[in-house]
Structure formats: structure tokens, C-alpha cells
Amino acid sequence: MPEEHKTQQEAERAVEELRRRFAPLIQRLSPEVEPAVVFRTDDVNNAGTEPRPRGSGLSPEPEK
Amino acid sequence: MTVRELAQQLRARKISCVELINDTLSALKTRDTFRSVITLMEGSARAEAEERDKELAAGRDRGPFHGIPIAHKDLLYTRGVPTTAGSLLFRDFVPTYDATVVERFKAAGAICVAKTNLHELAYGITSRNPHFGAVLNPRDTSRIPGGSSGGSGALVAAGLLPMATGSDTGGSIRIPASYCGITGLKPTYGRVSRYGVLPLAFSLDHIGPMGSCVEDCALAMNAMADGEFNLPALPTLRGVRIGVPKNFYFERIDPEVNSAVMRAVAEMERQGAAVSEIQVPDMDAINTAALMVQLPEASSLYERHTDASQFGSDVWLLIQQGKLIPAHEYVNAQRLRTLFRQDFDALWEKIDVLATPTTPIVAPRVEETTVQIGAVRENTRMATTRLVRAINYLGNPALSLPCGSTAAGLPVGLQLIGAPFSEPQLLQLGRAVEASAA
Numbered sequence: 001m002p003e004e005h006k007t008q009q010e011a012e013r014a015v016e017e018l019r020r021r022f023a024p025l026i027q028r029l030s031p032e033v034e035p036a037v038v039f040r041t042d043d044v045n046n047a048g049t050e051p052r053p054r055g056s057g058l059s060p061e062p063e064k
Numbered sequence: 065m066t067v068r069e070l071a072q073q074l075r076a077r078k079i080s081c082v083e084l085i086n087d088t089l090s091a092l093k094t095r096d097t098f099r100s101v102i103t104l105m106e107g108s109a110r111a112e113a114e115e116r117d118k119e120l121a122a123g124r125d126r127g128p129f130h131g132i133p134i135a136h137k138d139l140l141y142t143r144g145v146p147t148t149a150g151s152l153l154f155r156d157f158v159p160t161y162d163a164t165v166v167e168r169f170k171a172a173g174a175i176c177v178a179k180t181n182l183h184e185l186a187y188g189i190t191s192r193n194p195h196f197g198a199v200l201n202p203r204d205t206s207r208i209p210g211g212s213s214g215g216s217g218a219l220v221a222a223g224l225l226p227m228a229t230g231s232d233t234g235g236s237i238r239i240p241a242s243y244c245g246i247t248g249l250k251p252t253y254g255r256v257s258r259y260g261v262l263p264l265a266f267s268l269d270h271i272g273p274m275g276s277c278v279e280d281c282a283l284a285m286n287a288m289a290d291g292e293f294n295l296p297a298l299p300t301l302r303g304v305r306i307g308v309p310k311n312f313y314f315e316r317i318d319p320e321v322n323s324a325v326m327r328a329v330a331e332m333e334r335q336g337a338a339v340s341e342i343q344v345p346d347m348d349a350i351n352t353a354a355l356m357v358q359l360p361e362a363s364s365l366y367e368r369h370t371d372a373s374q375f376g377s378d379v380w381l382l383i384q385q386g387k388l389i390p391a392h393e394y395v396n397a398q399r400l401r402t403l404f405r406q407d408f409d410a411l412w413e414k415i416d417v418l419a420t421p422t423t424p425i426v427a428p429r430v431e432e433t434t435v436q437i438g439a440v441r442e443n444t445r446m447a448t449t450r451l452v453r454a455i456n457y458l459g460n461p462a463l464s465l466p467c468g469s470t471a472a473g474l475p476v477g478l479q480l481i482g483a484p485f486s487e488p489q490l491l492q493l494g495r496a497v498e499a500s501a502a
Contacts, residue, residue: 008384011381011382011384014385015385015388018352018356018359019389021352022393025352025400029396035402036398036399036401036402
């Protein structure tokens with residue numbers, strides 16, 4: 001977790017600092033580098049279990 | 065008592081499932097002074113216990129977890145039982161289905177007796193929940209249990225339950241395991257289903273077991289995922305290659321933590337392991353990239369919530385921070401993941417396991433927002449997550465287990481990191497370390 005920030009202003013400064021540290025890292029990226037794929041998907045892991053609707057179950061919005 | 069010990073008592077008819085569950089519920093009501101529980105599941109637990117007793121009497125044995133009381137972190141969906149995520153947003157949320165992990169534990173015969181307290185929305189490491197109470201560390205109630213799975217860690221550390229589930233996005237299983245002196249496993253990303261678990265950051269979230277011993281975590285993994293995780297105890301560690309990082313992991317750590325971890329490494333060497341020092345990739349850079357992923361992923365979930373009064377101030381500000389990361393930087397952080405993973409995977413050509421401290425410090429006092437480590441004063445949150453966060457981004461499995469304690473009696477956590485899908489071997493090695501510490 002990032003540091004505990006007391007004010008919005010301090011939180012914004014912390015993000016600026018994080019982005020400043022991040023900026024040089026992208027020098028390693030050539031155009032052919034794609035985002036990492038996951039090792040294994042939940043669907044594979046759930047093989048054999050009953051199919052269920054996904055939808056709002058995975059959203060932070062409580063189901064009604 | 066461990067899962068195996070309880071299971072033996074149940075099979076020997078020294079205690080029934082109903083008696084065990086009644087005793088556990090009674091203990092939770094009278095002895096959980098650590099604010100570990102959000103919802104007690106008395107009715108369903110007693111009913112399930114009766115069923116499990118009938119099954120045993122009829123010769124149906126579901127395995128090691130048959131009739132064993134467990135608890136789920138309160139962001140795992142439980143059908144018909146409130147699942148708050150420690151948040152006002154979900155205070156009245158009652159899921160209509162079980163998370164896959166909940167379902168699998170039920171099928172294994174485990175009986176969920178409680179939903180455990182946590183850092184609000186699993187977004188923090190103190191488990192000081194402003195809505196459901198601050199969880200205390202049973203080892204020393206003036207200290208935090210760590211988080212975000214603080215309630216699960218406290219229940220197991222207090223001996224009130226042998227097993228509880230946790231989730232780990234930036235260390236939230238391993239940190240409370242370290243601070244509370246228990247064992248916790250963050251499996252390989254995707255190995256344990258996240259279905260029916262409220263996300264914090266989709267590509268960093270992991271679900272895993274928190275138990276009183278390594279074997280219990282292995283047995284729990286057998287229930288939670290496909291595969292065999294409880295391998296036989298190793299007669300010797302000959303042939304096991306242990307890497308001890310030259311850089312990063314032993315910089316800025318409490319000397320007593322350093323000593324305890326190095327004693328564990330020496331013990332592994334004494335048992336035959338080949339120990340070597342090894343240079344690890346730039347973990348500071350990986351931590352930076354991990355935060356560039358975590359902040360916007362978490363914020364994306366709560367973007368439409370604009371009422372700050374619904375959140376603790378720390379969580380609210382983290383959500384605002386995530387909105388300040390531009391999309392292209394988030395995507396680049398995910399692209400860098402490919403390269404950092406390649407860097408890290410190169411380690412497994414030379415070693416089988418990386419041995420590190422889980423946390424650079426022991427459990428801080430509740431009021432400590434900064435900690436002094438050597439000559440440096442560091443923010444408590446940053447110190448607490450420094451050695452664990454990168455592994456969520458890389459996706460490797462990591463086991464935290466106790467490896468001794470400080471002069472003040474506070475537990476120290478040893479982190480064993482392995483190649484993807486090496487959980488059985490990590491747990492096997494963990495058992496050898498645990499046996500030598502006993």
C-alpha cells in the first residue's frame with residue numbers, strides 16, 4: 001500500500017513521485033512487448049464446477 | 065490444535081462435530097477480544113455439524129476437513145450470509161451464491177463458523193477498520209495484526225480456529241501471517257479461483273490459506289484448488305537449492321528479523337540444502353510498477369462512488385490516487401510485467417527457492433505510523449509491504465511461516481518464494497523448516 005496520506009494534496013504529491021519513479025522504467029519497453037498474460041485463468045481452474053452467471057457477482061456493486 | 069489433530073479426534077469419536085462446533089462458537093463469543101469477527105454463522109454451522117456427524121456415522125468421510133471449523137475473510141461471498149468487505153458500501157450485501165473457494169471448502173466438509181474482519185475493502189495493512197472495529201494482534205494487543213486479512217490472522221494466532229482464508233493483493237495474507245506468527249500461503253496467480261471474491265485489484269488478487277502450521281495450509285490447498293499439495297515430509301534437503309538475496313531483501317531490516325531468518329537459512333543448509341547468495345532483479349522498480357497497476361485497478365471499481373463519508377479516510381485517498389494514473393502508464397506497467405517476470409524467472413535456473421524475510425520489522429504498535437529501521441525512519445505501510453508487494457505483480461507463489469521470535473517475544477516471518485506452480489515443493493520445504501524450529 002502507498003503511504004498513509006493525511007490530505008488530498010499529499011496524496012497527489014505521492015502519485016507524482018510514484019509516476020516520476022516509474023517514468024524511466026518504460027525505457028525498457030519496445031513496441032513488441034505486450035502486457036503479461038495470467039498463468040492460468042479462473043475458468044480453467046473452475047473446470048468441472050457448475051456454470052454460474054458472472055456479471056454483478058464480480059462487481060463491487062452489491063447484488064439487489 | 066491443528067486440522068490433522070482435530071480430524072483424528074473426530075475419527076476416534078473423542079469429540080463429535082457438533083461438540084467441536086459448539087465449543088468453537090462458544091470460544092469465539094467469549095474469547096475473541098481481538099475484534100476478529102464481523103459475522104458469526106451460528107445457525108448454519110450447527111446444522112452443518114449435525115450433517116457431518118450423521119455422515120461419519122454412516123461411513124461417509126469427506127477427508128481431513130470433515131467437520132473442521134474454519135472462517136472466511138469477509139470478502140468471500142457466502143450465500144445468504146452478509147459479506148461486508150469491511151465497508152459501509154456492502155454493509156447490507158447478502159450474496160446469492162458462494163465463492164468457489166467457499167463451495168470447495170464446504171464440499172471438503174469444512175464448517176464455516178465466521179466471516180472475519182479486515183482492513184476496509186482489503187485496501188490496507190493495519191486492519192484498523194473504522195466501521196467494524198480495529199483488529200488487535202493476539203501476540204500483543206498493543207500491536208497491529210497486519211492486514212488486510214487481519215481478522216483471519218488473529219483468529220488462527222489466538223488458537224480459536226485452525227484455519228481461515230485470506231486474500232493477498234500486496235501482501236495481505238503474508239503480512240498478518242508474519243505479524244501474528246502463523247503460516248500463510250499466497251499461491252500462484254490464478255491457481256486458486258477468485259470467483260465470488262470481491263476484487264481489490266483484478267490482476268494482483270490471490271486467495272489462499274492461513275493456518276497454524278504448514279501442513280494445514282497444504283491440506284487447505286487440496287480443498288481450495290486442483291492438485292496434491294501435501295507431499296510427504298522430506299527426509300533430507302539434499303538437492304534443494306536455496307537462494308539468499310544479496311540485494312534488496314536484507315537491506316533496511318530489523319537486526320532481530322535478519323538473525324531469525326538467517327538462522328532458518330542455516331538450518332536448511334544443515335539439513336542438506338545448497339545455499340547460495342544470489343542477485344535478484346530490481347525489486348524497487350518492480351514495486352513501483354506494481355503500484356502503478358494496483359492503484360488504478362482498485363480505483364476503477366469505486367469510480368462512481370463520490371461520497372467520501374462512505375469510506376475510511378485512508379481508503380478514500382487511495383481511491384483518489386488511482387484516478388491520477390493515466391491509462392497509458394497503467395498499460396505500460398502491465399507491459400513491463402512481461403519483462404520483470406522474465407527477469408525473475410531466470411532465477412529458477414540457479415535456485416529452487418528464494419528465502420527472504422516476509423516483513424522487515426515485527427508487528428508495529430497500533431499508533432506507530434512510522435518505524436525506525438537502522439538509521440532510516442520509514443512509513444509503516446511502506447516498510448510492511450516492501451518485501452511482499454512485488455510478488456503479487458510477478459504472480460509467483462510465496463509462503464510465510466514463523467522462524468523464531470525477537471527478544472520481546474514477537475514472531476518473525478520467513479518468506480519462501482518459488483517458481484510458478486511450485487506450491488507443493490514450497491510447502492514441503494516449509495514443513496522441514498517448521499519441524500526444525502519446533
